[in-house]
Amino acid sequence: MTPEALTLIMDLVAEAIRVEPIVAAELQKILTKPDATPADWMAAKAQVMQASYKSLVPHSQLP
């Protein structure tokens, strides 16, 4: 990855964090994880599977 691309990515992330502070908290949790075990993978899978379309899109008009 070129230094220019790295700078661009850092700028984009900084802008996203400035606009939406919750992004900073989520990134902090993700990037400070010390090690990944099979249990971590299963917990991540559960988090994905629990988030239904309807829970993420509460204004959906689908039945």
Place this chain on the structure above:
Amino acid sequence: MTTTMLTLKINIKRWFVLMTALALAIVPLAVIIGSGCANNTPQTVAYKSYTGSTVAVQTTLGFWDTYLVGAYARAAGNATNVAKIKDQEHKVKDLYEKWQASMALVADAGAVWSAATHGTNSDLSTSALSAFNQAVNNGAASYIDLQNAVGTFSNKPVQ
């Protein structure tokens, strides 16, 4: 178009651009940070990319929800347009559920890979990594399809 609607449209577009950029940035960022830290195993770097893309997709659906509020409000009283928006919703929902299913396979493969690398059988570790890479490729395709659909629909709202 009223000033309020124009402002909302600009904000939604800006939000989408930011979230797409963030989603694209998370994976290389995790790899960069992971590769620069001796305590991070390849499994941990992959795990960070996985959870990062999960946050990005869930944030994108939050954006999609905001878009739908405006879209349904504009289409109120026009059954044809409401039906068109519902059709878009069906497509996004289907793509999200495909992404969920593919990410479940990535996590399963990641768990096997992580367990295999802590064992002593290097053949098992190699085959687990291969299965993991295949699952990641499928997951990445689902991810791109979902992001593209949300971007396409929201940038050309039903009129």
